[in-house]
Amino acid sequence: VKILEIIDHHRLGNTPTTQPILFINEPVGSTCTIVADQFQRYGLTPTPEIAGIMMAGIISDTLHLNSPTSTPKDKDLLDWLSGIAGVKSEELSRIIFNAGSVILSHKPEEVITTDQKIYTEGELRFSVSQVEELGMENFWNHKDNLLAALNDFREKEELYMASLLVTDINTQNSLLLVAGELEFIERVSYPIVDSNCIFDMPGIVSRKKQLIPYLTGLLEATPA
Known part of the structure; x- marks a missing residue:
């Protein structure tokens, strides 16, 4: 397997790569927060569907911002994605956590x-x-x-x-x-x-x- 890039929010423990790669690692609550931030940095706007998927990732990873891993950056980008997806994070959170055991x-x-x-x-x-x-x-x-x-x-x-x-x-x-x-x-x-x-x-x-x-x-x- 040839690793091209890594975007993550966990502690480091990766194996060496054969050549330099793009590596983005931030202490935030969700990798989706980092991905959403990259959209903003490059002046791009995700589709409502992709925005909703990233919202779900942030909500799931941070227990809707209740986890100790949550950061202000998670909240800011969740709010930004909410406006694009056209759904409130509270509503999506209820759907996700009530989906089933x-x-x-x-x-x-x-x-x-x-x-x-x-x-x-x-x-x-x-x-x-x-x-x-x-x-x-x-x-x-x-x-x-x-x-x-x-x-x-x-x-x-x-x-x-x-x-x-x-x-x-x-x-x-x-x-x-x-x-x-x-x-x-x-x-x-x-x-x-x-x-x-x-x-x-x-x-x-x-x-x-x-x-x-x-x-x-x-x-x-x-x-x-």
Whole structure:
């Protein structure tokens, strides 16, 4: 695969390229914010359809500007795109988050891979998946199957730990389901709410800005 350019808003961890490329990386809430900014910089106006797609990306990534990753730039460009798309961000947000439960509409193995990232800390590899739900009822009804899927994925990929962050859009709180070594689970300082593998994480909604720094801090102290 020949990489031509990278536009992203996550922490760096990319592999080397064979030649110089365009690389844009900004600490904003969504890559769609960066893309919209490029439209403005070059004096271009997206079609209403493309503007709506970028709005959806910003709304989804930032939980409609409620995530700690949100920045004033995200809001400014969301407002700009709203005028082009002809839809209010509040209206589009309701449509997106009411579209259906990922947990109800997907198999457990699909739920944990729909929005999943694999990280490396030292010699340890681990995965963190995230889904957003309206309430936690669906999670509690399917937690055993989701844990089994995490364990299967962890074994298949030879990971130190596999986890699923389930975020309640209404309360802006999350639960973390963990399949991993006992020595790691015992170091998690958040309250255990079920079976030594589910942790209550009030106020945690951002995988990138809140959860990953916490998990990597725990893993740094873990013997390889």
